Amino acid sequence: MLEREWFFYIIRCRDNSLYAGITTNIEARLKAHNLGTGAKYTAGRRPLSLAYLETCADESQARKREAQVKRWAKAQKERLVAARA
Secondary structure (H helix, E strand, O other), X not given: OOOOOEEXXXXXXXXXXXXXXXXXXXXXXXXXXXXXOOOHHHHOOOOOEEEEXXXXXXXXXXXXXXXXXXXXXXXXXXXXXXXXX
């Protein structure tokens, strides 16, 4: 069985807020967010842009990373985004 590649991502919204999530297909996920079908939070904050992307070993690692970063203050998330810019 082929293992899927998992990603942890951060999207920057029109209002400069950040949204974190996980996916196996970043292009399709970003498109869904920009169409307003990705998440309730991002639906009213379009257009959106990918601010950060991290490859994870598996779904479990991606979920753990998402939970970790979602607990951070916005300033800490901004530092993470800036470090990869």
